[in-house]
Amino acid sequence: METIADFEIQYSQFLDPAGKPSADIPDLARDADKLVDMYRHMVETRVFDTKAINLQRTGKLGTYASCLGHEATHVGLAAAMQEDDVLAPSYREYGAMLYRGVSMAEILMYWGGDERGSDFAGPRNDFPFCVPIATQCLHSAGAAMAFQMRGEARCAVSVNGDGGTSEGAFYEAMNIAGARKLPVVFMVVNNKWAISVPIELQTATKTLAQKAVAAGIPGIQVDGNDVIAVRHWVERALARARNGDGATLVEAVTYRLSDHTTADDASRYRKKGEVETAWKLEPLIRIRQYLTDIGVWDEKKEQALLAEAATKVDNAVQSYLNTPKQPIEAMFDYMYKELPEFLEEQRDHAIQYGDNDGGHHG
Amino acid sequence: METIADFEIQYSQFLDPAGKPSADIPDLARDADKLVDMYRHMVETRVFDTKAINLQRTGKLGTYASCLGHEATHVGLAAAMQEDDVLAPSYREYGAMLYRGVSMAEILMYWGGDERGSDFAGPRNDFPFCVPIATQCLHSAGAAMAFQMRGEARCAVSVNGDGGTSEGAFYEAMNIAGARKLPVVFMVVNNKWAISVPIELQTATKTLAQKAVAAGIPGIQVDGNDVIAVRHWVERALARARNGDGATLVEAVTYRLSDHTTADDASRYRKKGEVETAWKLEPLIRIRQYLTDIGVWDEKKEQALLAEAATKVDNAVQSYLNTPKQPIEAMFDYMYKELPEFLEEQRDHAIQYGDNDGGHHG
């Protein structure tokens, strides 16, 4: 027997749960503006998320998938991207989407049952929410192929969960990305649960990062509650991709502190203790502590930020609630570039039967 | 950064291309009867294969996928299996199927366009030929689940090619096999080509064995032209599986010495030199040499075996050619356990229009 290949999976964390550096911090951790900017987005994301759950509970929003606990992963990955890179999200990466310029009102519209929520005014080339698990991994690979073919220095990033790593599409995407050295980063957000299925039932692997080995691309595991680690390693992966060296898988280990969605009741299948423990690792505290320790943050700034965020969210909610329904014919008018003749009759029929639903929010 | 997981991929060969032991040979290599039995099957398989191509060329068989060069891999894996294990083949593992008791006439029937070719009189529980690439990996995983649930000491083995490792189904099957410690072996026959696509375009990985890392199961690469190595490692993997320790991926490195199928012309896309080099590694020579060296084989036995094989193949061909077509209604009668009423009219219609085709072989 002869060893013909060997692989190592590394783990990286820069800030421990208490906000103390646990490793040589990278340059970006010395740039207070960058850190504050990310922290600001993390807080806004959480305020938004809390409000959205509230809207759902009061019947003003449909089923909603909370991102509680994922803020560092989501903001970190988006902060690492360049504007003309392309994001192919799953369905709960609000932190990343907001960072990239999707508006809060758009996100609410989506979960409020209105397609206009995916017509982002901001990042026009980003892919919309993607509910069919892991299918978006192929879109990021395809986008990367387009960039590569046109010789553009752009990258694609897709995001999927621990559950998503069980879908064939995830491996197929990594495999072609490896084979063609595509400029793409596969973010795997390991929040330990896929609805009620814990990671241990999902796969026998010790890490999700090692799934990259199957595609011949590098994989790394980072502390997904450490925004510095996430941003640093995604930046490195993107630099590598932009440099023509191909794809990387970045596994961010975090925890879904909420129910899966507002339609779920996680107490049915997971222990309270587990969630309590996870709260101790949550991502906002540690970066705030670090910012405080380096002297760029204080309680006053915190209060100002919270107030600002609340206003921003409230404005978005108002804008969302005030947006009238789309006309009925909208369901026809975007199906094709030009409406095929046979649909005209159906379109007329739909209009004729008018508004047979309250069209309420939620 | 901290290393949190590491993996090694091993390669094993016992007999080098010249038939000389290249490593400590395992027990089975000391059992001359076992070796001769495998060699016999390898020779029979090759004689059969040659004849089948001939039948196709003379219009007596449909498109046929040759197994030239794969004899050690196919016979080795089947020899490692127990009778009540279950094989889920792809479409060219004749060496394995014949070993397990599928008849030559059945294989010819299949490629001669007759479903009865998959109604094996021998291994009644084995899966039939599987053309949709890699779908069979899930069937072996499912079979293994059935055995596990019933507490049976049986295993399933599926076989797919290097090309097949790009399909999501392959990874999905390995992943559930890992997660549930299923008694299954995934044989990957790396014959370097998927029709015209060389392994280098198929994947960026150094080995196919390392794809097992993505599922948290062991993977090993063996010389697929060394029947001893194949049998030894598949036996080990099966013992492990039977012992409740779960799945293994065994990559057998061999070479497709023929065109992809009789409908293919490999000279369009691969160099003659490459094929000539590969011939030097082919699997029959080395085991014959080894058998000769240990004094259990000689030219007389060789000639007798060839003559015997030729007769066996001729008989099978006769039986195949003499088999009349199935009745027309056979296309209806196995669709459901009982023919649904609505199909009766269609069945009558088909019978009424009788035999509108020569029904020739090929």
Added chain:
Amino acid sequence: MAEVTLIDAVTMALAWELEHDSRVVVLGEDVGVNGGVFRATAGLQTRFGAERVLDTPLAEGMIAGVAIGMAAQGMIPVPEIQFMGFIYPTVDQIINHAGRLRNRTRGRLSCPMVLRAPYGGGIHAPEHHSESTEALFAHMPGVRVVIPSSPARAYGLLLAAIRDPDPVIFLEPKRIYRLNKQNVEDNGKALPLDVCYTLRQGTDITIVTWGAMTFETLKAVDQLAKSNISCEVIDLATISPIDYETILESVEKTGRLVIVHEAARTCGVGAEVAAIVAEKGLYDLKAPIRRVTGYDVVMPLFRREMDYMPSVSKIVDAVRETLDD
């Protein structure tokens, strides 16, 4: 006898078969500890153990493929696909294997399995959670497609599906999972597959429908009854193969046919029903056939989903127009 909802009846039928046939296994995403996102498998894992009611990794193609492998080796798997919008990764395995295994092995192997999935709109669910694409499966030879529309039929047809020696796609209209209750005796009695169920006898017009649309249809029929219009309502129930004799007999009597389904119109199962009548019952028809269906567009997100769906007034008008023709 218990007053149960449609989804309760599904649970009851699964429990009955798990209890009485050791080959039966329930598998899928979140079906175990969580009891299914709609709770169709609630309590089953506790009762029958995690080896018989098991949570799988998240991969529908895998679930279908593994179920086929199990079925071929003597088990009766009952996989759940969480929503019909996620059923498409199973298509390859269903069409290329489940529906063919018996035929291609000349009966040596077979594939007794029931792939369950909730389907249909009207519950204000997120994107991809409201699809009705039963027609895709109805086009596949060797596969049955069954849709119950009442608690009693859910119970009886699911039992029949599990006992059937061939693969069945069992689609559950989630909009009516909890809409009403019915007395259903948990006696293990199956209902026949491959037949329609006539929900109302009538003389003026035949309405063929299935799933949640039976409710809209019955409401429409009640309304029409006030104008002395007598509708015969046929629940297709087994979508494939279609019991066309019951439909043809009804059309022979009424001379008029309206088909109601939620799926997009083009190449929906309604087309097949219409085609059969245009072939075998043409001379009975006194008026053109009408289809009241979902439009040929993507199911809108929920603020507009009801505008997509066949509604009572759309059905009432189609019936009236057909009678006026």
Added chain:
Amino acid sequence: MAEVTLIDAVTMALAWELEHDSRVVVLGEDVGVNGGVFRATAGLQTRFGAERVLDTPLAEGMIAGVAIGMAAQGMIPVPEIQFMGFIYPTVDQIINHAGRLRNRTRGRLSCPMVLRAPYGGGIHAPEHHSESTEALFAHMPGVRVVIPSSPARAYGLLLAAIRDPDPVIFLEPKRIYRLNKQNVEDNGKALPLDVCYTLRQGTDITIVTWGAMTFETLKAVDQLAKSNISCEVIDLATISPIDYETILESVEKTGRLVIVHEAARTCGVGAEVAAIVAEKGLYDLKAPIRRVTGYDVVMPLFRREMDYMPSVSKIVDAVRETLDD
């Protein structure tokens, strides 16, 4: 002007678009060096380079998904699926993404791509190499399905499909890939999508068909002509959306309709054609509609495949019976 076969015409159209539109990319299994297993892409990689005509790893779901990603980002991918029997892993991506991307982003992103696949039986191919499942795709909103039946239509419709701003499934009847030659000018002129092509004018009966079945139908029609039966033959060409006006006008004239397709009957596209006529042309019908189709069984292996297929005599008899009704 060159005398070309249908498959030559496919190659010509691909080359034209690769030449004239830098966004066009051909990808798939064996399409590069090997030029495709049917040689539809022969010579294209040499001419346009391995970046624009590229061999992918073996995974159809990947091919479709990657193509969608490319299309959304400004390319016009033309993926090939080697045989229709292997198209099913793409279903999820096609129905859940390709057909929806424009709609769900309110036009922000779109999916201009053409998924090509050879389809149909009659060439004595192995298992899974002879399927006709166009109906699955015809049921998907937002996706066009186009099937050419002559070299000229292959050229003109493929150009149109590639230029169309929305996704098209382009199915090539492999049985007639090389059956006959036609003069086709390589002038980059597209033919219109969404319309039927009337191949023969006639007065007694309308026959709607597509793909390789146009040949069997024309042979049958020639035979019937000897008995002074005048058939109008309509090639559906765009399977979805269907140009029903041409069909209805023809039926208005002839009063009789036979539909011929190779796919299994139940929920095939023929059902939709029949349903449309039963809805909008009922009063024109002098006789029941007939469908001459593949049976609702798995396509038999090749020793019996011709017994599965619609044949000249089956078509002739169906026409005669319809005229006798």
